[in-house]
Structure formats: C-alpha cells, structure tokens
Amino acid sequence: MSKKSTVLSVAKKAKAAAGEMALLPTSVKNAVLRKIAKDIVAKADYLIKENQKDLKAAEQQNYSKALVDRLVLNDKRIKGMAQCLLDTVKIKDPVGVVMQTFKRPNGLVIEKVRTPIGLIGIIYESRPNVTSDCIGLCLKSGNAVILKGGKEALYSNQAIFKVVQDALKGTKVPTDAIQLIASTDRAAVNELLKLDQYVDLIVPRGGEGLIRFVAENSLIPVVKHYKGICHTYVSSNANLKMAHDICFNAKVQRPGVCNAMETMLVHKKVAKEFLPKMAESLIQAGVELRGCDQTQKILKDIKKANESDWFEEYLDLILSVKIVNDTKEAIDHINHYGSHHSDAIVTDNKKEADQFLKSVDSATVYVNASTRFTDGYEFGFGAEVGISTDKLHARGPMALEELTTYKYLIHGKGQIRN
Amino acid sequence: MSKKSTVLSVAKKAKAAAGEMALLPTSVKNAVLRKIAKDIVAKADYLIKENQKDLKAAEQQNYSKALVDRLVLNDKRIKGMAQCLLDTVKIKDPVGVVMQTFKRPNGLVIEKVRTPIGLIGIIYESRPNVTSDCIGLCLKSGNAVILKGGKEALYSNQAIFKVVQDALKGTKVPTDAIQLIASTDRAAVNELLKLDQYVDLIVPRGGEGLIRFVAENSLIPVVKHYKGICHTYVSSNANLKMAHDICFNAKVQRPGVCNAMETMLVHKKVAKEFLPKMAESLIQAGVELRGCDQTQKILKDIKKANESDWFEEYLDLILSVKIVNDTKEAIDHINHYGSHHSDAIVTDNKKEADQFLKSVDSATVYVNASTRFTDGYEFGFGAEVGISTDKLHARGPMALEELTTYKYLIHGKGQIRN
Numbered sequence: 001m002s003k004k005s006t007v008l009s010v011a012k013k014a015k016a017a018a019g020e021m022a023l024l025p026t027s028v029k030n031a032v033l034r035k036i037a038k039d040i041v042a043k044a045d046y047l048i049k050e051n052q053k054d055l056k057a058a059e060q061q062n063y064s065k066a067l068v069d070r071l072v073l074n075d076k077r078i079k080g081m082a083q084c085l086l087d088t089v090k091i092k093d094p095v096g097v098v099m100q101t102f103k104r105p106n107g108l109v110i111e112k113v114r115t116p117i118g119l120i121g122i123i124y125e126s127r128p129n130v131t132s133d134c135i136g137l138c139l140k141s142g143n144a145v146i147l148k149g150g151k152e153a154l155y156s157n158q159a160i161f162k163v164v165q166d167a168l169k170g171t172k173v174p175t176d177a178i179q180l181i182a183s184t185d186r187a188a189v190n191e192l193l194k195l196d197q198y199v200d201l202i203v204p205r206g207g208e209g210l211i212r213f214v215a216e217n218s219l220i221p222v223v224k225h226y227k228g229i230c231h232t233y234v235s236s237n238a239n240l241k242m243a244h245d246i247c248f249n250a251k252v253q254r255p256g257v258c259n260a261m262e263t264m265l266v267h268k269k270v271a272k273e274f275l276p277k278m279a280e281s282l283i284q285a286g287v288e289l290r291g292c293d294q295t296q297k298i299l300k301d302i303k304k305a306n307e308s309d310w311f312e313e314y315l316d317l318i319l320s321v322k323i324v325n326d327t328k329e330a331i332d333h334i335n336h337y338g339s340h341h342s343d344a345i346v347t348d349n350k351k352e353a354d355q356f357l358k359s360v361d362s363a364t365v366y367v368n369a370s371t372r373f374t375d376g377y378e379f380g381f382g383a384e385v386g387i388s389t390d391k392l393h394a395r396g397p398m399a400l401e402e403l404t405t406y407k408y409l410i411h412g413k414g415q416i417r418n
Numbered sequence: 419m420s421k422k423s424t425v426l427s428v429a430k431k432a433k434a435a436a437g438e439m440a441l442l443p444t445s446v447k448n449a450v451l452r453k454i455a456k457d458i459v460a461k462a463d464y465l466i467k468e469n470q471k472d473l474k475a476a477e478q479q480n481y482s483k484a485l486v487d488r489l490v491l492n493d494k495r496i497k498g499m500a501q502c503l504l505d506t507v508k509i510k511d512p513v514g515v516v517m518q519t520f521k522r523p524n525g526l527v528i529e530k531v532r533t534p535i536g537l538i539g540i541i542y543e544s545r546p547n548v549t550s551d552c553i554g555l556c557l558k559s560g561n562a563v564i565l566k567g568g569k570e571a572l573y574s575n576q577a578i579f580k581v582v583q584d585a586l587k588g589t590k591v592p593t594d595a596i597q598l599i600a601s602t603d604r605a606a607v608n609e610l611l612k613l614d615q616y617v618d619l620i621v622p623r624g625g626e627g628l629i630r631f632v633a634e635n636s637l638i639p640v641v642k643h644y645k646g647i648c649h650t651y652v653s654s655n656a657n658l659k660m661a662h663d664i665c666f667n668a669k670v671q672r673p674g675v676c677n678a679m680e681t682m683l684v685h686k687k688v689a690k691e692f693l694p695k696m697a698e699s700l701i702q703a704g705v706e707l708r709g710c711d712q713t714q715k716i717l718k719d720i721k722k723a724n725e726s727d728w729f730e731e732y733l734d735l736i737l738s739v740k741i742v743n744d745t746k747e748a749i750d751h752i753n754h755y756g757s758h759h760s761d762a763i764v765t766d767n768k769k770e771a772d773q774f775l776k777s778v779d780s781a782t783v784y785v786n787a788s789t790r791f792t793d794g795y796e797f798g799f800g801a802e803v804g805i806s807t808d809k810l811h812a813r814g815p816m817a818l819e820e821l822t823t824y825k826y827l828i829h830g831k832g833q834i835r836n
Contacts (some may be wrong), residue, residue: 369830
C-alpha cells in the first residue's frame with residue numbers, strides 16, 4: 001500500500017467514526033478515560049521498554065540533552081500521563097451546552113449549541129505524553145483524532161497508542177476514532193494537510209520550522225503558535241519587590257518554554273533602583289543580560305541588545321532589557337516586537353493596569369503575575385492541545401471548549417419567509 | 419507605484435489604525451454609523467450616477483440579467499443600505515464584553531474578554547451594498563477593514579467608499595481604518611492573501627471559483643462557504659400541509675440564494691399522499707423536478723435524478739427529490755451529499771426532531787421552518803459579512819460577535835509559578 005493511501009484511509013476511517021463520537025454520552029467518555037488511565041499505569045513496563053528504543057536511537061543520533069530529557073518515559077511521567085486523563089474526566093463536558101437562546105419576532109426559537117468539531121489532526125514533536133494528553137482531550141470533547149508524532153518518539157508513541165487502542169476494545173468508543181500515523185517523514189504530513197474533505201482542524205505543536213511548514217501547506221484550518229516572545233513591564237508604579245520576584249520567576253523557573261519572559265521593560269523612573277538588584281539575582285542564576293543603551297549606563301558590564309534581540313525567543317537563560325519613557329512606549333514595544341502570547345505589567349496603579357490590559361494585543365495579559373501561568377493546566381482546563389497566538393477560533397490555551405464549534409438549532413411552527 | 423506596493427501600503431496603513439479602532443467607545447462608533455447612513459442617503463444622486471457607469475459596462479459585456487439586477491443602485495436600495503447601518507447601531511457592541519470570569523486556587527482572577535480581531539479583508543463580487551454593510555459591521559465591532567470588490571461594481575464601490583471616507587473626516591474613526599483596493603485584477607487579491615503579517619482574517623463572498631482561489635492561496639485564516647446544498651426532510655410524522663408550505667417557500671421564494679432548498683427528502687410512508695400535491699404546486703411555479711426511482715413511480719412524468727444531482731447547488735428553479743426509508747437514511751444523505759449549511763425536518767415527533775437536530779452536521783438545523791431563515795438579518799444580527807459553513811471560528815451567519823476574538827486578562831497579587 002502506498003503512503004498516500006495509508007494517510008487517506010486513516011483519515012476516511014476516522015471521519016466515518018466522528019459522527020458516532022459526537023453522540024457519545026459524557027458518562028461513557030469518562031469511563032473510557034478512566035480505563036485508559038488505569039491501563040497506562042498497568043502497562044508502564046511495556047511503555048518504558050518501547051521508550052528505550054527511542055532513547056537508544058536518540059543517543060546514536062547525538063540528540064541534545066534537552067531533547068533526550070523530553071523523550072524519557074519513567075514511572076513518574078507515566079503516572080503523570082494517567083493523572084492528566086483523570087483530570088480531563090473532571091472537566092465539564094462542553095458538548096451539548098446551550099450557549100445562547102433567542103426568540104425572533106416571528107416566533108422562531110434559535111439555540112446556539114456547542115458541538116464537537118469533527119476530526120482533528122495533531123502534528124507534534126518529541127514529548128510522548130502529548131499523545132495521551134491529546135487523545136484524552138479529543139475523546140472528552142467528542143472529536144475523532146489523527147495523531148502524527150515526531151520520528152524521535154516513534155516507538156513510545158506507538159506503544160501509548162497500542163495501550164489506548166486495547167483499552168477501547170469492548171467500549172462504545174469506536175477504535176477508528178483515534179488514529180496514529182506511524183510514518184516518519186514529512187511527506188505523510190503533507191498528505192494529511194491536503195485532506196480538507198475529511199479533517200476539520202490541524203494543530204501543529206513543535207519548532208517554528210514545523211509550524212511554518214504546516215501553515216504554508218495546509219488546505220485545512222490551522223490553529224498554531226509560532227513563538228512566545230513574552231514581556232514583563234516594570235512600571236514606575238510597581239511594587240519593586242514584587243516586580244523582582246515576578247521577573248525572576250518568569251525568566252528563570254523554566255526558561256525553555258513558550259511562556260517564559262524574553263524581554264524585560266523597565267520605566268526610566270525606577271530603573272536605577274530596580275535594575276542593579278534584579279541583575280544581581282538573574283546573573284547569579286546564570287542569566288545573560290543584553291541591554292539597551294540606557295540599561296547599559298546602569299548595568300555597565302552587560303552586552304548590548306541589538307534590534308534583532310527584541311524579536312528573539314531565546315528559550316534559554318538570556319534576557320533582553322529595555323528602559324522605556326512611559327507605559328505607552330512599553331505597550332508599543334510589546335505590540336511591535338512581541339508574539340501576542342503572554343505579557344505582564346507590574347503596577348499598583350489601576351488606571352495604568354487597565355490601559356495595559358486594553359491595549360496589549362496578546363492572548364493573555366497579566367497584571368502583577370508571572371507570564372508562566374499561560375498553560376491549560378494552570379487555567380483549570382485539565383490539559384491543552386496547544387496554545388494559540390492566532391486570533392481566529394481560539395486564543396491562548398486550547399482545551400475542551402476550544403475543541404468544539406457550535407451549531408444553531410431552530411425550532412419553528414411552520415414559519416416561512418416573506 | 420507598483421500594484422504590490424499599493425496593496426502592501428494599504429494593509430500597513432489599515433493595520434496601524436486597527437489599534438485605535440479597538441479602543442473606540444460604542445457611542446463614537448454609533449454616531450459615525452449614523453453619519454454615514456445620513457450621508458449615503460444625501461448623496462444618492464452621486465451614487466446612482468457612478469452606478470450607471472458599472473451598468474453601462476455590464477451591458478457592453480453582455481452580463482446576465484440576474485447579475486445586472488444585483489448591480490443596480492436605486493433610491494430604494496440606497497435607503498436599504500442606510501437602514502442596514504442604522505440596524506447595526508442598534509445591535510449590542512460585543513467589544514469588551516466579559517464572556518467568563520474564573521478564580522484559580524492560587525488567587526489569580528482570569529477574565530475572558532471579547533476584543534476586535536484587528537484587520538479583516540473582505541473579498542466579494544457584484545452587489546455594491548456589501549461595501550457599506552461590511553464597513554458598518556467592521557466599524558461597530560472595532561475592526562479595521564480592507565475591501566476588495568469585483569470589477570463589475572468598481573465605480574459603485576468607489577463611490578460608496580468615497581462617501582464613507584468623507585463622512586469619517588472630523589470624527590474619531592481613523593480614515594486609514596477603512597480601505598478599498600480599487601485594482602480590478604486577481605493579482606491584487608493574491609497579494610492581499612499573502613499579507614498574514616498584517617491581515618488577521620479573510621472573508622471571501624462570491625462564486626465557488628473565487629472562494630476556492632482564496633482558500634488555496636491564502637496564508638491568512640479564511641472563513642467561507644462554498645455552497646448551500648440545503649435539504650428539507652418530510653418525515654412520516656410530518657403535518658403534510660405544513661410540510662407543503664415550508665418546502666414551497668424554501669424552493670420557490672428566492673431560488674438563487676444559498677439557503678434555498680435544493681433537495682427534498684420524503685419518508686416512504688407519506689410519499690404517495692404528499693408528493694402529487696407538492697409536485698403540482700412546484701411545477702405550477704415553474705420548478706423542474708428530478709426524482710429517484712421511487713419518486714418516479716409516483717410522479718411518472720419527471721426526470722430522473724442522477725448521482726450528481728444530489729451534490730448539485732442549482733441556485734435555480736430545479737429540485738431533486740428522494741424517497742427514504744427512515745430518518746437515519748435522511749440524516750446520512752444530508753451529511754454525505756449536503757454542504758453543512760441549512761437543513762430542515764418537518765415532524766410532529768419530538769424524539770425524531772431531537773435525533774435530526776443532534777445528528778445533522780450543519781451550521782443551522784431546523785425543525786418545522788423554512789431553511790430560508792439562515793441570514794444575519796433574520797437572526798437579529800443586523801446584517802452579515804457572510805455565512806460560514808466552516809466549523810472553525812464561526813459557523814452560520816457572521817456578524818458582530820463573529821468579527822471578534824477574545825483575550826484573557828489576568829489579575830494577580832504577585833503570583834509566581836512553582
């Protein structure tokens with residue numbers, strides 16, 4: 001069988017099962033999620049054995065330590081995967097929720113009701129837990145799903161998929177509704193992206209290269225995020241101790257993720273007081289600072305930030321620092337150089353906070369908190385299939401509600417149009 | 419100046435104005451909408467004079483009578499355009515509405531707030547009133563807009579645009595926020611579709627060829643509808659008098675539009691009683707019927723419907739008719755051959771109605787009413803920029819709410835992540 005027909009046949013089977021998925025009662029979906037969670041833990045040895053094959057290949061390929069770390073499956077991580085499924089059980093089922101009801105002068109009653117989207121394609125790299133997280137979210141939201149993981153996690157993903165498929169047997173969830181494309185090349189991705197007749201939504205998760213490839217080649221709607229260039233703005237009205245702790249957390253606690261801070265903006269009035277202590281903490285934590293001219297006058301030993309630094313997602317212990325004249329300049333900088341992901345202000349002035357919240361054009365805008373909270377779990381969504389910096393369909397963490405659409409149900413008594 | 423730089427500079431200017439648009443208070447937007455409405459009526463003579471140039475060109479090109487009719491601007495239609503703007507004034511401003519508020523265990527308060535999308539591109543054909551309708555909806559929803567009308571309405575669109583631009587002078591609505599691309603070729607459309615750095619959403623309105631071109635060439639998210647293959651299913655539990663009137667209305671009242679019925683499905687139990695009278699009315703109104711084998715046994719003089727008929731959007735006085743064995747067969751037919759636009763069941767059985775509403779995978783699903791009601795105005799939305807048969811972002815009529823996205827505003831007291 002050719003690769004094309006494999007991807008096509010997978011999509012056809014999944015689409016055919018989507019109708020059944022949409023009608024599953026919540027109780028059935030929750031019972032199956034619990035069964036999968038139980039089986040994942042029970043079959044931990046098998047998962048770890050298969051994961052070893054990926055780790056061995058990664059070693060041979062000389063993958064970076066960070067990548068290898070993301071690949072590892074151990075007892076703790078497997079329990080985490082199961083827990084994520086159990087968390088998804090607890091989240092309210094969005095399907096069937098009546099979002100709005102209105103009655104027209106002619107007596108028509110129009111209900112706007114949440115429904116599953118249909119068939120979701122998720123294209124991702126490295127971490128194997130994405131496989132079970134996404135299966136859980138798609139199943140609970142009544143969608144069929146096609147998973148296409150990275151080649152670096154091929155054995156791990158196939159093993160998780162096998163455990164899930166075995167768990168589905170004898171349940172009312174059709175096994176065809178959850179599919180894994182085992183092919184390891186990008187041609188399979190390209191095939192999938194053309195199947196707009198079957199697939200309703202593509203969510204790519206991974207490096208910018210993958211995401212750009214998907215966005216440029218897909219005939220199917222894509223919800224994505226390219227980068228997380230997150231800012232924290234320390235205003236002249238900031239509690240500087242709070243600002244210090246928030247900035248430190250946003251940069252240092254986990255620098256390799258999309259919601260970590262990449263640029264710190266500081267109001268000129270507080271820069272002299274704030275920056276030396278802040279710099280000391282950051283440098284002690286191993287952070288390299290790159291500053292604007294004004295910053296360099298205060299922090300004399302740091303590198304200069306170039307124009308390109310303001311556009312940079314370091315994903316590392318590097319921070320660019322800029323002194324601004326006012327809140328407007330901070331907002332303009334964020335809207336111009338940022339990635340519309342997560343940006344924060346530290347201020348005790350409500351009016352200034354409101355201006356920032358209103359004018360910063362990002363998926364999540366914070367007052368007095370670390371940008372690190374942009375995350376499906378932290379939002380109380382159970383998990384996430386991704387974080388969107390797009391504005392269409394979904395913005396910010398995407399979980400159950402974001403995996404639904406709606407339809408209008410219209411109840412008449414024989415109304416016709418004049 | 420090259421065409422490329424014209425489109426690009428238009429997009430840059432509009433994007434720069436989008437931030438200002440997003441912050442406009444409702445009162446300002448409403449006052450400007452009223453001013454435009456007034457000016458459109460006051461300058462009716464100018465609009466009609468410019469419209470004559472398009473009509474003359476249409477005549478020279480031997481355009482169809484239907485197309486020429488859609489192009490015409492007269493006093494009545496100009497008043498209709500103004501009324502549509504005044505209707506938009508009355509609709510609640512969606513911007514700033516708090517959709518949801520939730521508090522996390524760590525004390526973070528998360529608000530989900532409606533915001534404008536930013537810059538919308540609308541690509542459309544023929545009817546000049548689309549120009550003012552879309553300006554009204556984009557303005558009220560706080561978006562900047564780039565309009566690209568068809569060459570057949572070039573003079574009319576430019577005239578409407580000029581009246582709007584003049585009306586904006588001296589108001590707080592930046593004139594740059596509303597742009598018209600006057601170029602008449604598809605290369606300009608193609609340029610626009612690549613400007614994903616500036617344009618947030620593309621809505622194409624027109625024939626299937628235009629829409630497919632847009633969908634295949636756009637790097638920007640597109641919300642669209644290809645076709646309206648709408649069904650009415652006359653169940654064995656139908657009030658047959660009601661079914662007759664609904665089907666007649668859905669087919670005959672305005673056959674050239676997307677929410678008109680193209681296929682009628684009839685339960686075998688009622689076919690013999692229902693079809694002869696129904697056929698008589700339809701044939702009398704000039705409708706050509708095409709039936710399945712079973713239908714032909716009852717209506718002996720009609721043509722046979724081929725497989726391709728079930729996929730056909732006639733947009734004309736033609737109707738395909740099929741007899742089905744049960745509701746499940748009707749639903750399967752609709753989901754397979756339909757375009758997920760608008761489909762209706764006529765039944766007095768609540769359980770059967772619920773099954774139909776749940777299982778038909780369309781933007782609007784009706785019980786006991788004509789499919790002709792799928793329309794922004796009929797829904798009470800004032801007007802519409804289009805009707806979506808996509809599932810992402812918006813489904814069904816797209817008006818003010820569908821021209822918004824949301825962002826999360828997060829209020830903290832110094833929270834950091836562990």
